[in-house]
Amino acid sequence: MIDKKKLHIAAGVICDKQNNVFITQRPLTSHMGGYWEFPGGKLEDKETPEQALYRELQEEIGINVTQCQLLETVEHDFIDRHITLSFFLVTEWENKPYGKEGQLSRWIPIMSLNAEDFPPANRSIVALLQK
Numbered sequence: 001m002i003d004k005k006k007l008h009i010a011a012g013v014i015c016d017k018q019n020n021v022f023i024t025q026r027p028l029t030s031h032m033g034g035y036w037e038f039p040g041g042k043l044e045d046k047e048t049p050e051q052a053l054y055r056e057l058q059e060e061i062g063i064n065v066t067q068c069q070l071l072e073t074v075e076h077d078f079i080d081r082h083i084t085l086s087f088f089l090v091t092e093w094e095n096k097p098y099g100k101e102g103q104l105s106r107w108i109p110i111m112s113l114n115a116e117d118f119p120p121a122n123r124s125i126v127a128l129l130q131k
Contacts, residue, residue, distance in 0.1 A: 005081040010052040011040030012090045013071055013125065014063070014097060021113065021129065022097045024061065025104040032119040038087065039097075039105075049086035057090070062100045067092030072128060076121035087125050 014022040023036045041056035043049060054065050071089040075082070099105040111130060115123040 004077070006083075007081060008043045008049070008052075008084045008086070009040055010043060010049040010056060010086045010088065011038040011122075012053055012057050012065065012068070012088055013038050013129065014057075014061075014090045014093065015110070016107070019110045020107040021110050022061070022105065022107055023113075024099055026119075027103060035119045035122075036117045037119060037122055038125065050088070053086075053088050053090075057093075057097075060100055060103075061097040061105065062095050063097045064094040065090050065092075066094060072125060074121055074124055083121060085121055 016022075022039070024039045026033050026035050026037055028034050039057060039060045040053060041060065043052040044055075047055070049070075050068070053068065057063050057065055065088075068088040068090045071087045074085045074087065076085070097105065113126045113130065115126040118126055
């Protein structure tokens, strides 16, 4: 039996007042490369999901989160890894988000999101947002 790598990831569903959401594209060289995603990243040792969210969104897209709440926690199994994703709804922040690490990024109306453009573990969040 293969011991699966376990990862915990915090991701921000960044929504503006016009019901647009900010998404980024995974680098082609990364796991699930080419898919669009809600920005975020792995928790570091002794870090809470919320602390990881604040740090990752500052590092990845240059914003300082000032208002967020846990939206949903999703677990997903891959052949080689088990991931836990903590999705936070981010409704207030400082600075304008952009692809700070060179990744493609864009604002898109929530109702225009296509779940198939996202990694499997993100698709239930797209469905939840479009209810």
